[in-house]
Amino acid sequence: MVSVSINGRNVVLHSPADTPLLWALRCEHQLTGTKFGCGIGVCGACTVLLDNVAKPACQTALSAIGQAHVVTIEGLDSAEARALKKAWLEYDVVQCGYCQSAQLIAATALLYRHRHPTDADIDDAMKEIACRCGTFPRIRKAIHAAAQSLGP
Ligand code: FES
Ligand code: FES
Known part of the structure; x- marks a missing residue:
């Protein structure tokens, strides 16, 4: 136990x-x-x-x-996670959805570390989460949008 x-x-x-x-x-x-x-x-x-x-x-x-x-x-319900979920919908990120729980978790961990990540920060943080549907370009846009919505 x-x-x-x-x-x-x-x-x-x-x-x-x-x-x-x-x-x-x-x-x-x-x-x-x-x-x-x-x-x-x-x-x-x-x-x-x-x-x-x-x-x-x-x-x-x-x-x-x-x-x-x-x-x-x-x-997953922090301010960062809520901003990401909203951006995920705005950018229509999800395709089959299988990897998307993990993508949101990894993106949230990234925003905890870097409030305004660069493309390189995003690539590095998300590289361990495979997406067979190729949603990564939308994921990157959604992370930037979420970061911007959280303010400075
Ligand atoms: S199921 Fe854990 S890394 Fe693939
Ligand atoms: S959305 Fe299908 S594997 Fe990522």
Whole structure:
């Protein structure tokens, strides 16, 4: 049993301590917005926030979480995240949608670090999240728009 903070609530997870966080989120708590893509840390579809840093949940054992706060797409509700979601709609970013939870999580982590990221900052922050639909040009525009809407 492991006690973890998920989306602002302390929850008990019954999976063994070496279980990847991804499976505990999806199977124990039905937080299915976090997607399974590759399971080996290369696609980024499972990205969540750990203390506001984007991390692949398939590569994060429950035992490694400790006191860190986990935020999934279901609990992503900061000012930065709201600005990004609005911009995502304005720029019609989503295509099939499979990667988009992770894209929003990674974009939010980026705006926590850089309130006004450059194209290079965006490319660097988003490079771990694959999108087979090629939405990246719209993602970049949406991140710039969200950053601008947040002010200085
Ligand atoms: S499912 Fe975790 S990186 Fe692909
Ligand atoms: S929107 Fe389809 S994989 Fe990214």
